Amino acid sequence: MSGATRRGRNLLILGGILLVLLGSCAYLQFQARQGAGAKTAPDPPPRLISRLDEARIARLVLESPQGKLTLVQRDGAWNVDAPYPVKLDPVALYGLVANFTALRAREVIDPRPGDLAPYGLARPALTASAVLTDGTERRYALGDLAPSGAGYYLKAPADPAVYLIAASDGRKFRYSLADLRDRELPAVAPERLNYFKLSRSGGAAIEIVPDDSAGGGRSDSPLSVWKMVQPYREPKPVNSDRFKPVLDALAGLSTLTEVVADHPADLAPYGLAPARAELIAGDGQTRLHLLIGKERDAEQVYCKLADEARVFTLPQAGLAFVETKPFALIERFVCLVNIDAVERIEVAAAGRTRTIAIVRKPSAATGGEAATFRVDGKTVAAAPFRKYYQSLIGLMAEAENDRGPVREAPEVRTSFFLRQGPQEGERRVLTVNYLPYNADFYAVERDGRTEFLISREQVGEMLRRLAALARGR
Known part of the structure; x- marks a missing residue:
């Protein structure tokens, strides 16, 4: 085949491809114009089946195989028809009343059905009625839940059509007294x-x-x-x-x-x-x-x-x-006292009383106070003293005294002498006595009361630390 012949054939092929592309573009543009001009049909608005003025409703009656529930309206307030008031949930009550004052259908299932049985409406198990102040009645029959679960079938009075109402509205017509009760309790923050x-x-x-x-x-x-x-x-x-x-x-x-x-x-x-x-x-x-x-x-x-x-x-x-x-629930500290409030402490045990003094002087360096700590007149370093003080105020009750008052003489006594006071309701000295209770515990006495117990081991460790502090250890 000559080169001229091949070139001619290639030109014919390219031309065919070009025609196909031009046709496709024209078709797509046509479809786009058609799509732009088309409008999606909106869902039809809910159809108003019935409208009632709440003020004209005297009673609401829900009847089902489980029984009959009647609500009455008196002076603008709703309650159960019972010899005593029943506390109702205002939100649930409002939803039920709204079913009668403005009932809407999602769609008309059949305007004139020949057979109501497929909808559970031939012999409806549930009816919902509004009795008006003039004696007239609006009675609705509720049928089955639609297979899709989107709503319930309903038939309105004097209307041959079968409607589909929202599932939430159908559930309101199915309310029992338990559904309408107010279950809230006073909520304390x-x-x-x-x-x-x-x-x-x-x-x-x-x-x-x-x-x-x-x-x-x-x-x-x-x-x-x-x-x-x-x-x-x-x-x-x-x-x-x-x-x-x-x-x-x-x-x-x-x-x-x-x-x-x-x-x-x-x-x-x-x-x-x-x-x-x-x-x-x-x-x-x-x-x-x-x-x-x-x-x-x-x-x-x-x-x-x-x-x-x-x-x-x-x-x-x-x-x-x-x-x-x-x-x-309580804090179990025997006597928790801020060190800044203390002037001196006396600890008496085994026939000996040790005196702990906190001497404070103005400090030019800090603008506050500088404290010196002494045990029986001997100055001790701040760090070990503060560590001991934590063990003293950290003594904690471990149980309640269930035997009543303990009358024994104290074996150990601690007294905190405060810097200021007395102000109103303030004591100058806070004293704690540790009275023999049994082989393992002391009874803690404060202001003549022995309500709590503390282990002898806790108190003994506090005394050992005080002895070591006095020795400068």
Whole structure:
């Protein structure tokens, strides 16, 4: 084949390809113009099946195989048709009433069905009625849930059509009294807690209030936020970390599980006459007064609010704090005193009294004070002294004294003489006596009270450290 012939054939092929490309471009442009001009048909708006004025509705009646629920409206307020008031959830109630005041359909399934059975409407198991103040009635029949789950079939009065209403609206027509009950309890904010009292049948009450004196230097609780004023004869600082689980549990008491009786004639079957425990908590705005009864089963406990008749249940796990012991919540320091508030200390044991003095003078270098530490008149270095002081104020009670007052003579005594005072409510000397209790423990006496125990080993170690400090070791 000659070169001219080959060139001619190639030109013909290229020309054919060019024609195909030009045709494709023209087709695509045509399709684009067609697409730009086309508009997607919007979903049809929900169809209003019925509209009612809430003020004209006297009663709402829901009937199902589970029973009949009637709500009545009096003076603009809705309640259950019962001889006593039932506390209702305003949100759930609003949703149900809205089903009657403005009922809308997602679509018309069949304008004139020949057979209602495929929709569960031949013999509907559930009907919802609104009885108006003039005596007329609007009755809706609710059928099956559509296979897609998108909604329920519904037939309106005097209307042959079958509608599909939203699944959420269908569920409202299926409400029982349990669905409409208000399950919220007074919610106390733990971060604003200003009062807490827990009383137990046969046990000591725990009462806790804010510690307004915290951080005052000479306080026994310089870091505490709360103080326990019961059951001990003297207020005790509360340990925030140990109290936190109780506060967390308190925050969880916001929703009841189930109402078991609206107006019981007898509270004894629920362990509420008298109650097993009683909780009072407040945050300055909300107050919770809860009576706690016996266990319903392994998971639920009967309870009631003090100012309400209804009995309900709460999860047993959320009420575990009821068994908390007072000693588990307090700071257990025997005598926690800020060193800056102390002028001298006397420690008496085994017939000998050692005197620890803190001598302070103005410091030109710091503009404050410079302290010198002496044991029995002998100056000791600051570092070992401060280490000893931590062991002295770090003595901690280890148990409650369950035997009553201890009358024995003290074997060990520590006395803190404060720099200033007395101011209002302030003591010049804080004294702790350690009285023989048994072979392992001392009873800790403060202000004539012996409520706590401390191990002899703890006190003995403090004395050994003091002896070593006096020897300059």
